[in-house]
Amino acid sequence: MNKSQNIKIRKEVREISDLDHPPQQCPQCESKEIRRKTYHIRTLQDMGDINTKRIVRYEEITWECKKCHVTFVVDHHLIKGGARYTDSVIDYAKYRVLEKGDSANRVAEDLNRLHHVKVSTKTILNWVNPEDANEKLPTEFKRVGEEERNLSEVLSIDGTFKSVKQKKNEIRRDTINASLLYLTRQEDGRLVVYWHEENPKKKSRKSGKK
Numbered sequence: 001m002n003k004s005q006n007i008k009i010r011k012e013v014r015e016i017s018d019l020d021h022p023p024q025q026c027p028q029c030e031s032k033e034i035r036r037k038t039y040h041i042r043t044l045q046d047m048g049d050i051n052t053k054r055i056v057r058y059e060e061i062t063w064e065c066k067k068c069h070v071t072f073v074v075d076h077h078l079i080k081g082g083a084r085y086t087d088s089v090i091d092y093a094k095y096r097v098l099e100k101g102d103s104a105n106r107v108a109e110d111l112n113r114l115h116h117v118k119v120s121t122k123t124i125l126n127w128v129n130p131e132d133a134n135e136k137l138p139t140e141f142k143r144v145g146e147e148e149r150n151l152s153e154v155l156s157i158d159g160t161f162k163s164v165k166q167k168k169n170e171i172r173r174d175t176i177n178a179s180l181l182y183l184t185r186q187e188d189g190r191l192v193v194y195w196h197e198e199n200p201k202k203k204s205r206k207s208g209k210k
Helices: 087-099 104-114 121-128 200-208
Strands: 010-017 034-049 052-065 071-074 154-156 160-162 179-185 191-197
Touching: 034 087, 087 104, 087 121, 104 121
Parallel strands: 010 052
Antiparallel strands: 034 052, 052 071, 071 191, 154 160, 179 191
């Protein structure tokens, strides 16, 4: 029997939450009366070793202002919006390719086999050079992997934010109304994205007056 088959892999989980660094005020009306509205658990792959698989469980929270009822999310200083891997994984891959001259294919293989990080060659090429990753990608690696799916759930506006899916019982019947997306920065430097819903019914009443 191969010695590698006798290795028992440990699983380490590190938990991070937006509750650790809550926003101080509403980005629209600056009210300090804020409540937690919904949350979404994201799992990120972290750098492991031959005996350890490491993951990060990140609780991404949507906040609501009690005064103006605007909903918003604030980026976490340790977690990039929409990220599926920690910075340690990305930095390792970049170092191997850019500094050591290793191929993205070899780095992807080592990450999968030695560090228990499931990542595709295409993803590594995008980290190294997003602009020409598709040109450098060999034909046999052009199949989209699990980590590149659901790209429509990611918003990118001078930063990347993952949209939060509401539960069925929380979805309002008038969700067809248009929503405006705003981006601002908190005093502590963190980015905030919030939605402000337009009410076409109110506008139509005003426009009907003479």
